Amino acid sequence: xxxxxxxxxxxxxxxxxxxxxxxxxxxxxxxxxxxxxxxxxxxxxxxxxxxxxxxxxxxxxxxxxxxxxxxxxxxxxxxxxxxxxxxxxxxxxxxxxxxxxxxxxxxxxxxxxxxxxxxxxxxxxxxxxxxxxxxxxxxxxxxxxxxxxxxxxxxxxxxxxxxxxxxxxxxxxxxx
Numbered sequence: 001x002x003x004x005x006x007x008x009x010x011x012x013x014x015x016x017x018x019x020x021x022x023x024x025x026x027x028x029x030x031x032x033x034x035x036x037x038x039x040x041x042x043x044x045x046x047x048x049x050x051x052x053x054x055x056x057x058x059x060x061x062x063x064x065x066x067x068x069x070x071x072x073x074x075x076x077x078x079x080x081x082x083x084x085x086x087x088x089x090x091x092x093x094x095x096x097x098x099x100x101x102x103x104x105x106x107x108x109x110x111x112x113x114x115x116x117x118x119x120x121x122x123x124x125x126x127x128x129x130x131x132x133x134x135x136x137x138x139x140x141x142x143x144x145x146x147x148x149x150x151x152x153x154x155x156x157x158x159x160x161x162x163x164x165x166x167x168x169x170x171x172x173x174x175x176x
Contacts, residue, residue, distance in 0.1 A: 028064040030072075032157065033057075034171025039078055040140060040163050041102055041132075050083045056166050060108070060173075068112040074126065076104040076164060082134070104130040104140060104164045110147070120149040128164050140164045149173060 036056040055078070062072030079101050106128035114121040126142035142163030149157040153176065159169045 032173035036166030036169035038167040070110040074106040100134040
């Protein structure tokens with residue numbers, strides 16, 4: 001019952017925000033740089049290797065093709081170090097260490113639920129191709145469940161999601 005109440009209040013809050021928004025203006029451009037943690041690449045190999053990442057650096061450009069709807073491209077870089085999983089070593093596998101990098105090229109979209117001059121709230125999706133000397137499959141994704149942008153032209157942002165940018169990403173963006 002408590003979950004139903006919380007969900008209902010959240011729905012009413014979002015409905016109020018959508019009703020009172022000033023739409024993201026068509027033709028707006030945005031460039032951003034961010035740093036994320038806990039990417040999908042760390043999770044993809046966790047059964048075979050212990051993966052450590054130094055984080056994910058990304059550069060992004062987006063363009064508002066319609067009010068509140070942005071489309072863009074991202075390039076990101078992540079350096080990882082892998083060790084053979086302890087369970088596999090216990091069964092006789094050789095413990096090896098290797099370093100590898102992932103460079104990701106993605107196409108992304110964002111939908112702005114709230115688009116005030118100083119505050120934006122959004123969700124988004126991304127599909128990516130990445131190069132790596134570790135993985136055979138070179139397709140990836142990003143689901144941004146919730147993003148916040150605070151500031152006018154120059155702003156800080158935070159995104160929570162799952163994929164090639166990680167579970168959490170923080171950064172700065174500039175809209176023009």
